[in-house]
Structures are given as C-alpha cells and as structure tokens.
Amino acid sequence: MDANGGIEIERKFDVDELAVLPPLIDLPGVQAIAEPVVHDLEAVYFDTNDLVLSAARITLRRRTGGDDAGWHLKLPQNAGRRREIHAPLGRDRQGEADAVPESLAQLVRVYVRAAPLVPVARLTTIRVVHALIGAGGETLAVLCDDRVQAERLVHEPASAAWREWEFELVDAPEDLLDAGQAVLAVAGILVSGHASKLARALGDRLTAESPRNRQRPTPTGPAGNVLLASLGEQIGVIRAQDPRIRQHTLGSVHAMRVALRRLRSVLATYRSLVDPTVVQHLRTELGWLAAVLGGSRDEEVLQRRLAGLLDREDPAVLLGSIRDRLTTRSAADAATARHTLVVALDSHRYFRLLDALDALAASPPFTATAGQDARVVVPALVTKEWKKLRRAVRRATGTVPGPERDLALHEVRKRAKRLRYAAETAHPLNPKRAARVSGFAQKLQTILGDQHDSVIARERLLRRGGVDAYLRGENTFSYGRLHALEQQKAADAEALFWKAWSHRP
Structure with a gap:
C-alpha cells in the first residue's frame, strides 16, 4: 500500500500463544518467505464519545513505529474491503500531537457531525512480519503475527491482551487469500470473531450500528x-x-x-x-x-x-x-x-x-x-x-x-x-x-x-x-x-x- 493509502484486503485470525506458523511456501505463486521483520507499534484510536465511527466499522488512528507511521483512516467498502487513507504525523497550531488532521476529519463528518473526536483506545503491538515473495521478487502478501496490549480509554477504562494473525494482500489476487485461509484452517486456525483490533479493545462498549430495514418488503408485509x-x-x-x-x-x-x-x-x-x-x-x-x-x-x-x-x-x-x-x-x-x-x-x-x-x-x-x-x-x-x-x-x-x-x-x-x-x-x-x-x-x-x-x-x-x-x-x-x-x-x-x-x- 502506498503512502496515500489504497484498498485494504485482509483477514484476521485468532491464535493462542503456542500457535506455530504453518508452511506458507506451498501457496500458489509463492516462491519464498522473507526473513521476518519485527516492528514495535503504538496506535491511538479516535472516535466520538458515543463511538459512532466504530459502530459504522470506520477506523481512525494515529500510529507510530513500523514502516507506515502516520494517521490512518479506514472506510468500509464491499466484500470485506476497506479503503485506507493516510496523512502524515504532525502537530496542530497549539503543538498538540493528538489533533486529527482536517484532511481526515472532514471525511468522517457525515458520521460525527459536530461531535469532537477524542482518543478512545491505545494499542501497543509487537508485530512480526512474514512477507510472501513471488517469482519476480515482488511481495504478494504479508502475514503479520501480532501480540497486542490494549487499553480502553472511555466508558470505564479497561485493558486486554491477545495474539492474532493478519493475512493481507499486497500484490496478488484474492485467490491467494482464500488459499492462505484454507492452509490455516487445516492447522486449526480460524477467522477471528472480531472485526478489528479496536472492536476487540472496546469490547462490550461497542454496539453494532442499528440495522435499518430489518423487515424485507413483501406483498403481504406492512x-x-x-x-x-x-x-x-x-x-x-x-x-x-x-x-x-x-x-x-x-x-x-x-x-x-x-x-x-x-x-x-x-x-x-x-x-x-x-x-x-x-x-x-x-x-x-x-x-x-x-x-x-x-x-x-x-x-x-x-x-x-x-x-x-x-x-x-x-x-x-x-x-x-x-x-x-x-x-x-x-x-x-x-x-x-x-x-x-x-x-x-x-x-x-x-x-x-x-x-x-x-x-x-x-x-x-x-x-x-x-x-x-x-x-x-x-x-x-x-x-x-x-x-x-x-x-x-x-x-x-x-x-x-x-x-x-x-x-x-x-x-x-x-x-x-x-x-x-x-x-x-x-x-x-x-x-x-x-x-x-x-x-x-x-x-x-x-x-x-x-x-x-x-x-x-x-x-x-x-x-x-x-x-x-x-x-x-x-x-x-x-x-x-x-x-x-x-x-x-x-x-x-x-x-x-x-x-x-x-x-x-
């Protein structure tokens, strides 16, 4: 994904501390697995006090560490995709590091309206990145082994810790994602029940967006x-x-x-x-x-x-x-x-x-x-x-x-x-x-x-x-x-x- 963002296509998997990475070299098109790279990441997530962005599956965070430090806004698309938009780290006129850039704030205004955006969670992650390399030396996908420490900052602060894997496409068709999921399933690794790290950190404080039109129109219905x-x-x-x-x-x-x-x-x-x-x-x-x-x-x-x-x-x-x-x-x-x-x-x-x-x-x-x-x-x-x-x-x-x-x-x-x-x-x-x-x-x-x-x-x-x-x-x-x-x-x-x-x- 370039510096300006793009379309994020990934799947998350719940794993325990003893889980061992299965062989990914046999996945279609994969010629090699690069040496793992370790990143120390910290991300502060922003939302309104009533968590309207999280309810709509929108993520807005300020990340430091790793090779994509900066502000990230993730907007849901269809079929499990999210559009990711980036902005550089910086400070506002008062020198505050936690001020959301206007370029991103305006893109969520239809949801937050006049409500202020405040920090709602802080996550520190030790990430081990395994890059899957294709025949031409290109990175097809990455599997990230994440150990997460999370703090909920609103609505009765709380903390939690867990391990998860993220399998994200970089330069490959979605067939590779399906094949990777199948390999992990054979090893007993299943898709996560949480939509995102933020959703897991917020726990029971996150309520799903109210579904509209639950009753499908029918001739005999109202x-x-x-x-x-x-x-x-x-x-x-x-x-x-x-x-x-x-x-x-x-x-x-x-x-x-x-x-x-x-x-x-x-x-x-x-x-x-x-x-x-x-x-x-x-x-x-x-x-x-x-x-x-x-x-x-x-x-x-x-x-x-x-x-x-x-x-x-x-x-x-x-x-x-x-x-x-x-x-x-x-x-x-x-x-x-x-x-x-x-x-x-x-x-x-x-x-x-x-x-x-x-x-x-x-x-x-x-x-x-x-x-x-x-x-x-x-x-x-x-x-x-x-x-x-x-x-x-x-x-x-x-x-x-x-x-x-x-x-x-x-x-x-x-x-x-x-x-x-x-x-x-x-x-x-x-x-x-x-x-x-x-x-x-x-x-x-x-x-x-x-x-x-x-x-x-x-x-x-x-x-x-x-x-x-x-x-x-x-x-x-x-x-x-x-x-x-x-x-x-x-x-x-x-x-x-x-x-x-x-x-x-």
Missing part, C-alpha cells in the same frame, strides 16, 4: 417496510458520497443529488404513511441541499454541453472570443458553486438534516396506513403518480410553443421522475410491472432532461451572447448560431417525447 427499505438505501448513498464529494471524486455530486431527489420524491409519494409535519420538514431540507448540489452539478453539465457545441462547430464560424468567454465564466461559476457546497456540508443545517433522516429510519412516526398490506397500499400510490403524470402531459398539450411549453414539459419531467422512483420502490412486490413502469418513466425523464438542458443552454447563450457580448462590442453571430442549434435540439427532443408518450404501457 407498506411501511417498502418506505423504510428505500430510505435506508438512499441514506447509505448520502453517507458513501459525502467523503467522495469532499475529495472532489468524479460523479459524487451527481450521486448524492440523485439520492436526495429520490428521498424527497419517495416521501411525497408515501406521505400518507408518515406524520405529515415530519414529511414537510424533511422535504424542505432535502430540497435545500439538492439545490446546493445542483449549483455545482448543473454548472458542470452546462459547461460540458457548451464545450461540446463549440467542438463540433467549424472554427470558421466561431467569431470573436466566444470560446474564452463561455469557458472562463463557466469555470468561475463552477468554482463558486463548489465553495458553496463545501460550506453547506460543514453546516449545522446539514448535520440536523442527517440527524432527522437517521431518526426517521430508526423510529418512523408511521400512520395506520403504514401497517396495511403493501400489495394494497403501494400499487395505489404508484397509480396516483401515473395520474399526476397524465394530468401534467395534458396541461403541456394545451400550451403554446415557447417558454410556457418549456415550463410545462419541465413539470412533466418531474412527474415522470417521481413515477419512476415510486415504481422502483414497488419492485420487491411486482418486479415485472415495476420494471416496465420505471423503465418507461426513465425514458421520458431522459428525453425531457435533454430538452430542459437545451433551455438552460439557450438562456446562457442569450445572456452572454445577446447581451453581455453585445454590450462589450463583440461579434455575436456565433452565439446566435449556437442558440439556433440548441433550439433545434429542443424541438427534436420534444418530438421524441410525444412519440414515446404515444407508446406508453
């Missing part, structure tokens, strides 16, 4: 389970994407924005199942955050669309400084939107929204309707969304082409999106019907999304070409040409929509 399943899935997306947004990971803003829109839409569809005051408050706050994310995402989409327009044009018809004007301003707008987003993600308003979502998922204020059979309640709710979409389409047919029609089609798009999300929640109840309805709604959403993007692009071209560039005395021919091209794209998209609508299921 309708509330369908809503809870959707809520839990989207809350999980928000948690996963928050640190990715803070690291400017491509696609993260879009992913969280979609999750927020899904939550807001599903709460509207299922409003009869939940206390209406809770629904209204959450939809307002979800709308606020989605709008903040939209400022960043929409500018990114618009910038890409305008750049594509310019790239496809003959340079001979791109007069004046149109490319510089459009790209420079777009970059400035995007930077402003990103700053606004970062401020929002560190705000108490955002933290309160997260708290409210957690509270809803953990203890939903259900109405009597939520306890009725899902096969009765949910299809009726989806049917209501169908009817609202049809009414929106009828209104659009009665408008004249131009701004009025554009607004009406935008409303149709929003209704199609809500129908899609409603149908997707019903998938466990009737997969075929749900897939047919959601697929059709998504098709409408995509077509009208392109139409709406064209409307936004034309507004930008008109404002900067027809007004700003004109006032600066620049040639506005190219702005008008691009505006006309976008107008044609919008017309083509609208025609495609009416064709698709005529074939509705």
Whole structure:
C-alpha cells in the first residue's frame, strides 16, 4: 500500500500463544518467505464519545513505529474491503500531537457531525512480519503475527491482551487469500470473531450500528417496510458520497443529488404513511441541499454541453472570443458553486438534516396506513403518480410553443421522475410491472432532461451572447448560431417525447 493509502484486503485470525506458523511456501505463486521483520507499534484510536465511527466499522488512528507511521483512516467498502487513507504525523497550531488532521476529519463528518473526536483506545503491538515473495521478487502478501496490549480509554477504562494473525494482500489476487485461509484452517486456525483490533479493545462498549430495514418488503408485509427499505438505501448513498464529494471524486455530486431527489420524491409519494409535519420538514431540507448540489452539478453539465457545441462547430464560424468567454465564466461559476457546497456540508443545517433522516429510519412516526398490506397500499400510490403524470402531459398539450411549453414539459419531467422512483420502490412486490413502469418513466425523464438542458443552454447563450457580448462590442453571430442549434435540439427532443408518450404501457 502506498503512502496515500489504497484498498485494504485482509483477514484476521485468532491464535493462542503456542500457535506455530504453518508452511506458507506451498501457496500458489509463492516462491519464498522473507526473513521476518519485527516492528514495535503504538496506535491511538479516535472516535466520538458515543463511538459512532466504530459502530459504522470506520477506523481512525494515529500510529507510530513500523514502516507506515502516520494517521490512518479506514472506510468500509464491499466484500470485506476497506479503503485506507493516510496523512502524515504532525502537530496542530497549539503543538498538540493528538489533533486529527482536517484532511481526515472532514471525511468522517457525515458520521460525527459536530461531535469532537477524542482518543478512545491505545494499542501497543509487537508485530512480526512474514512477507510472501513471488517469482519476480515482488511481495504478494504479508502475514503479520501480532501480540497486542490494549487499553480502553472511555466508558470505564479497561485493558486486554491477545495474539492474532493478519493475512493481507499486497500484490496478488484474492485467490491467494482464500488459499492462505484454507492452509490455516487445516492447522486449526480460524477467522477471528472480531472485526478489528479496536472492536476487540472496546469490547462490550461497542454496539453494532442499528440495522435499518430489518423487515424485507413483501406483498403481504406492512407498506411501511417498502418506505423504510428505500430510505435506508438512499441514506447509505448520502453517507458513501459525502467523503467522495469532499475529495472532489468524479460523479459524487451527481450521486448524492440523485439520492436526495429520490428521498424527497419517495416521501411525497408515501406521505400518507408518515406524520405529515415530519414529511414537510424533511422535504424542505432535502430540497435545500439538492439545490446546493445542483449549483455545482448543473454548472458542470452546462459547461460540458457548451464545450461540446463549440467542438463540433467549424472554427470558421466561431467569431470573436466566444470560446474564452463561455469557458472562463463557466469555470468561475463552477468554482463558486463548489465553495458553496463545501460550506453547506460543514453546516449545522446539514448535520440536523442527517440527524432527522437517521431518526426517521430508526423510529418512523408511521400512520395506520403504514401497517396495511403493501400489495394494497403501494400499487395505489404508484397509480396516483401515473395520474399526476397524465394530468401534467395534458396541461403541456394545451400550451403554446415557447417558454410556457418549456415550463410545462419541465413539470412533466418531474412527474415522470417521481413515477419512476415510486415504481422502483414497488419492485420487491411486482418486479415485472415495476420494471416496465420505471423503465418507461426513465425514458421520458431522459428525453425531457435533454430538452430542459437545451433551455438552460439557450438562456446562457442569450445572456452572454445577446447581451453581455453585445454590450462589450463583440461579434455575436456565433452565439446566435449556437442558440439556433440548441433550439433545434429542443424541438427534436420534444418530438421524441410525444412519440414515446404515444407508446406508453
């Protein structure tokens, strides 16, 4: 693993003091076992007082000793993997060595929110590292023989000692991990019952994260389970994407924005199942955050669309400084939107929204309707969304082409999106019907999304070409040409929509 971290793939094994390392030389691809190397390690683990990181299987520690001294943050991935992020050792402005680096603290803020991070455990480990070497001299994996002394620093301090083995991949496929586990099993060495050293050190003070949506949605089960399943899935997306947004990971803003829109839409569809005051408050706050994310995402989409327009044009018809004007301003707008987003993600308003979502998922204020059979309640709710979409389409047919029609089609798009999300929640109840309805709604959403993007692009071209560039005395021919091209794209998209609508299921 490099200095900046990576994906950790390892398995832990419980062993007693008399355990002897079995022969690993026979593992596939292993040509030699390097001479063992001994490290004296000390690690201080940080969490909130109520251990929210540990409950979510997140590890944040400050390690000294060994060849990877520094700050380590481990975020759970899928299939037993953890993403590891590093930061160097250092002191804060007051000279304190135990201050968590901001670069790591911001990546767990979606969990800790405004709570302080404090030392919760200290572990000293004598580690003996056995490196498994491949044919080319590369290290395929390491087996670490650890003797651990642990101190719990919170909630009735306590101490413990144990021995364990860690088998971690370095430069090999997971088959080697499976083969190593099989060899150890033959020797009577079994996978540890503890998820991590920290979990073992905390002992009975560590409570597992409250499982959401324990009851899987079924046709004869309560309708509330369908809503809870959707809520839990989207809350999980928000948690996963928050640190990715803070690291400017491509696609993260879009992913969280979609999750927020899904939550807001599903709460509207299922409003009869939940206390209406809770629904209204959450939809307002979800709308606020989605709008903040939209400022960043929409500018990114618009910038890409305008750049594509310019790239496809003959340079001979791109007069004046149109490319510089459009790209420079777009970059400035995007930077402003990103700053606004970062401020929002560190705000108490955002933290309160997260708290409210957690509270809803953990203890939903259900109405009597939520306890009725899902096969009765949910299809009726989806049917209501169908009817609202049809009414929106009828209104659009009665408008004249131009701004009025554009607004009406935008409303149709929003209704199609809500129908899609409603149908997707019903998938466990009737997969075929749900897939047919959601697929059709998504098709409408995509077509009208392109139409709406064209409307936004034309507004930008008109404002900067027809007004700003004109006032600066620049040639506005190219702005008008691009505006006309976008107008044609919008017309083509609208025609495609009416064709698709005529074939509705």
